[in-house]
Amino acid sequence: MASTPTSAQPPSCALQRTLRKLSSTCLGTGQNRTCQEPLYVLSLDRYMRDPNFAVFFQGSIHASDSLYDTTLTDGDCKIRVSIEPRLNHLIVKNQLRCGSTLTNVEFFVEENLEEGRTDVLVTNLELDQRSDQDAGLRALFGVSVKSLPWWTGVEPSPLPLRARRATYLPLWNDHDFSGEVWRDRPPDDTNERTTSRAPVSLSDVRQRFLSDGSRIRGDIRVRILQKSRLMHYGKAEQNCLCPYKAEMQVADASASVCVVLWNSLCVEWYRRLHPGMVLRLSRFRVRESFGHRTGQNTEPDIEISLNSSHPSAIISIVSPVSPEWRLPDVPHDFCKGTDLQSSPHGNICDVVGLVIFVGRPECILKKEGKMDNFRWIQLEDGTSEQPIMVKLYSTSQPDVHSTIQPMAVFVCTRLQLVKGSSQFYYLTNTQYTQVYCTGTGCPLAMPYKGIRPFRQFLQWLDQTDESHVMNRSVVGGYFIYPPPPASLRIFMEERKAHPGLVSGQELKVLCGKLQYRESQRFCVQCTICAVEYHHQEDGHMSFLSSPSAAPTSPGFPAEPQQRIRSPRVQKRPNPITAGTPRKRLFLPSSDPEEISDSELSLFDSALEFLIGDEKDLDNPGNDEDSDGDSYITAHTSPTCSFGLSQASTETIPRSFCFQRRHVQASATGLQPSTFHKLLPSEELESFSPADFYKGHYTLQLRALSDGVVVNALFLPASLETTHWRPLPYPHTNTWENILSHGGFSPHAPPPSPADLMATKAQLLNQKFVCVLEACPLGRNRLELVLSRAFPLQS
Template structure:
């Protein structure tokens, strides 16, 4: 019980209704802190607890707050959900003027994890005062062990935490519906009872073929009842978790997962339902041999209509599952091993669209996680990030657009210089750009990464394509790989076309042009890390060249017609501190330094960016990564930072203010010595990564004015990025390095040196009166920061 002088006690005891009185809001004027933030889907009864709220989405959020003396669990009013969806309200946030109203919880007091007397509070308004992610720990919580604090009133759970406003028994991950979240998802080994059953189940009592035949001919024991016969099968494929919770459904744990299994007579799908997923999804993996009893056979909804599937539930009946060692199964009944179809990058060049394969490679680029709409418009957001894998068979790497696979620990370990295996990917090939392709998920995609001991457990390590890759890997030099290893930043693949005609054809003639005001509204609707592509017809009215950290001194050109005080010739200027009058969706934080590496102690000696290893061994990291196919590696790495050149700038007084580029837009040099810090910085909800070296420090900002309504938008243009080591494409086409050709290619020519910034700004008069079709890539980066990158701009001639 909390002390009577704590903030919650002083604030909330006044809001509880007395006899025949209604409750009243209570405002806390003191600072509160968000300890935890948990998401879940509402059910049929959820609307009862929000009588005046508009439930636009499926999500509800519970917060754990603290005043430093005790803790309080509350539910966020759905009208404030946008604060979470834009990553404004997050764990660690500081809150002021928080307004609470009393309400009842959805969970019954007898339910494990519910409040003791069934009541609670709702947060109906608040001011979020926290700074940017990654700021130093707040002084108000320094030294406080939050988990040891008592709970205020009845908000403390009687067991494991459960949602307060819906009868769900589990929380969802904050940013996707595919990963698991919370301690209920067990990875512990089977209990002693299960082990005993497994040891005795050496011979199956029924085979897959017998089950199928018996069901299809309508045998009573199989077609209508519970099958008790022991079935011994091997898992050959494992799906991601599938969440099917809907607002109109009251299922407590609406999950399912599918296993493709086989024995010597055939294969079948096993569906794990509801709470069975909690106990078994993380334990079971491809190659495992399992024994099943007490299951039902049903007509398949996944395969052919005349096929079957095996349904495994926690009740009616309670299924029995055991994991068996291969040695415990008689040889004549041992299921066949899982098969793999590994293709290297050279072989993939000639494969058809949608074919399914497995790949192994050395990870040299790990993109930042982003999200897209599952149906392109309305429904849930799907989380993904790009991987670049090299295998030595071809100059063109393997690009993988990897969506969540219900393996959050594996995805977190996808650092550059890891050996990565991705199974059951499908090939996506452009119909008219045969040289560009990428791989992406199927239902059964799984990821295995060095650093977690995966490879030594899997049978694929003995296959010839894997051994050939390992032979190539051991010939590579750490320093050379590190020099091209990147993490995070803006990335686009496949590259957009270089002509308007091809672009229109790819979009089936309907580019979906937006007015300037419509673009502004759509950008404001984006959720955190949501990525979308927009098109507008516009004219360029200003071009600015900047160096990161030196935005107060830059080169610029401004169209005479756009400003009476501008000049059509290049001018060097110092930025005004006034806010830009245009729509500015970029990071609003000022540049903190004119020099990089200000926060780091100066090294005694600068070195090129290579691994610091003894000179007689230049393949330590890669060698030990390959050795995980026998054992797990443990390796640390340090590297120096290249200072780069420092151009001097002349200053003059008239440049309109522009926000600096967001550091999240720029890919980082991979730092092996600080790989965990970089991974945390890049992940969803992560901190800013300003302390790490970026590969691009020069960028252009274009102010474009929509032809439809005159609304101006400032967009970043990165002509260096497409030709840098972050690119995954084949060589760029040669072009003349005029503004028209640079914008239509999205990059400088790969066959000639790029023009100097002053020369390029001087050539910007070419853009006067030029009507363009601008392709913009938008990604919300949290809070008030939205990245808007110009990927292509095509001359509009008709």
């Protein structure tokens, strides 16, 4: 929203020509305008709607509580507009994103005479499917988008356009802060100049309130011991400009209490306050603690509220600190890797380690509609061969999370140990988890060096072979933890609280409802009707259809190969044991100037086979196409299936590149909301796959319930996968065992892909319960990874 452009000159750009001044006969009613020329998305910003939603979007019915504003440009000027809520699905699936090229954009333009502005709403649009993903980057190459003039000639308000909210929300979670309004320094020096009152102790404040409900006037001088992540409590039916709160555990020499930072004080102070700081607080409110009000704690206690008004709290950061105050130090409870093995479930601890694996961020949609994201972190501390696993959710430190990388010293406080029925365990967030990591611009604020576990870690780090750790470091790629069990019975017992088996069509519908990077697990009864192997070799891209063209493992028996005739020939031999070698194709390698850190190129080779039905096998010499043959062909056709037929760039784990670590961190992360953070869509491919990655399998599954065909990727775990080890159970490396264990036996050399393809007859007429890990990667790409396939006994 902004004032109407006043230039009398003929419009020279597409936006000016489309959104020229409304005629006087249409004032107050609005007009629809269509821009057929390409427009480019410079930013996308999310916020929560308010009770005035129906005023701005008359007749619009949408389940989402989120609204979106966007900045569009034609290359000559730019405009800030709102997006019709019925187009939200394009954003949450990452189809409409920063950098998108739009055509036939329909605007609803209305003059607001009372406010003296022009309201512009995007009511419809088309995503340009003819151009590639980087068309916007190329079109605006060399253009300073920050310097482009606004269509109105006046910079619009930084606040949301269609709701009374003071801040925008992050695109992909509800716990981080977003925008320049969140200050990383005190709002002004007013508080520092405020005359201090007589100090009072926390014990006196607590005793006075619990005895007669009154409070003592004065200042409290406290140290921050713990700091929670931000909590956005806004609701669509509530009018609250800044619905945020954050909690801090503080203490003085007499007691400790919970301090709650409310609303706009979060915007002004949250980024500035850290554990270890000493504060002087005055004009605060005292109330009964939340735990006692809700019955969680039987002992009565208090909490201190800091508000922006009624009364307006005064916060001061104190430095230096007088030793006479006798303020307690920040408590620590560091656990080593060996300590975690014997610690009980639910134990709260701190950890320090060297990062060796950083997973890709994934999203989760909670029951209350709040969004969060997480990523897996693996640490080594020199005390155990088992790495420390951390499932790290948002801690309201977006600048730190987005730049966590291997070879960094990682300190994480207030983590909770999760131990299930299996031998696998990991650490995850509590409300007060905070992350400190070298290389992220956040200096370690705590005096950790005096703590014994930290000193021992530094001694181990000093003796560590840096090149050895570098070669084992991995970034991104598909990853799950804990791994599912190898027993169908145990797996189903662990999933009692989750939905059971779904049909193929239900799987397709449920996957269609998932948002960008929202991972979820499904179970389907299937048969395997086709398998491909996509193989990486040095130097060239090759396409092979016969396993005999690849090296075999010594001592591993191979089945005889037969040729598959052309599909136009009616006579069909047994397709289970058929294979036709194709000519090897060579593609030029990447430009070494473009990929300075990569000496390997990705390329695929496919080893394909089809499994016919029982009728085909009983009559191998049948010269006529039967109804059964046509049915199988229809249901194994790629046009009838869904899911990626090859691994996407986000699926493949990458070797860590120290020289380009910041670019690699950005390329592995979530889709950015601003144009200046945008990278080319293929930037991730410029980083070499991890050394252990040799290829992957694609299995075409046919649901037993309705015949729907699903493409599922299979990445078997082996001892070579440094960040993802196989289950520690020995087994014979048959197809059944490999699929049910999710990988190869750790007690025997893994079979080569050619050997596995040679034993493909093992899959004939087998029925499986397939465990699929679904994750939409954006741009209409659905990643389905087969984590387990349990054979069903007849």
